[in-house]
């Protein structure tokens with residue numbers, strides 16, 4: 478049951494999100510802070526990965542005769558004000574636009590500073606929607622769990638984009654034109670790249686983290702399209718690529734990050750096929766070349782995100798199941814003879830797990846054996862005390878099924894205390910047996926655990942167990 482470990486795996490709320498094109502080496506900056514790329518184009522390269530440094534997120538600006546366009550507004554009001562000062566050290570032209578390459582807080586929470594200067598904030602519609610949807614919860618998270626970081630963010634007023642654009646738009650700043658192009662979904666659903674065509678500069682936002690682990694956990698991410706987007710960028714032969722994080726770079730770094738993504742995906746696919754549990758997949762991942770990348774806390778987060786994404790594709794469950802958004806795939810694996818997927822959710826009043834298995838069988842005898850057997854095994858070998866208390870009928874996808882039920886508690890004093898109730902249902906369809914285990918925890922409160930279990934049973938009644946046509 479190990480719920481706490483599963484929780485730790487699924488809820489690390491992480492916000493995030495050597496150069497040089499051949500022949501440009503002399504001009505290529507290998508610096509942090511304000512970096513002049515061309516007469517009109519500047520990058521603001523974050524000094525490091527800490528919250529005070531903006532989680533490593535870069536920004537930049539293009540200075541025209543008639544106005545300035547800012548690319549990404551940085552993470553905190555302080556950092557946005559630093560950027561404003563840097564702009565003023567170069568030009569006194571009005572700041573007309575801020576483009577958010579995507580919605581992640583380290584790229585958008587400084588919007589308020591530029592809005593106060595009269596700038597129009599521009600982004601893709603997906604970016605505006607996600608910024609409005611997720612930002613309040615992110616801020617709340619810091620407020621509750623990270624006083625140090627919240628101190629940097631307490632003055633943030635979430636400021637959404639004022640206007641959105643389609644696949645492409647062009648902005649004339651007077652003497653220099655800037656193109657905004659949609660490259661999503663990739664790192665997020667709404668990735669946008671800001672290009673200064675004449676100067677061959679591209680600000681690629683979340684599409685590239687140079688020397689940092691990329692953040693692959695966004696719900697809107699699309700890994701195939703992300704790699705394709707990088708290929709398009711490489712083909713464009715920009716003189717300077719300003720990544721979302723890390724130093725200004727070129728085509729080689731775009732390729733390196735595509736290899737990173739491919740490595741995680743291949744490893745996760747193999748692990749799922751071999752039924753290696755997620756926790757082990759996380760602890761054994763090796764990505765050649767990424768050993769020195771900054772923000773290493775993102776690596777386990779990335780493996781979890783990819784493993785869960787790949788799960789449904791690799792395992793191809795035999796049944797349909799619709800779960801509310803708070804449930805995430807926590808573990809699983811599968812072969813032709815046995816498949817299993819575990820979903821878990823942490824709710825305010827406790828945590829919930831739905832564990833489904835299916836296997837080929839021809840004997841109903843196996844049902845009783847399975848439950849008794851597994852319960853005995855837990856009690857003997859694990860640190861979980863799991864008891865069968867009886868059986869009852871529950872409704873699974875419109876069908877009555879016999880379910881065993883009981884209670885569980887962690888034995889080990891060293892473990893995080895946990896107790897709750899479970900029920901285990903077996904359903905036979907054709908030559909397959911499906912087992913559905915529901916586990917509810919309410920922090921030691923049995924009444925709460927029973928309420929959670931009732932909720933899980935209601936969810937189980939929406940399962941549609943339909944064997945795939947073979």
Ligand SMILES: [Zn+2]
Pocket residue numbers: 493494579581664683692721
């Ligand atoms: Zn990001």
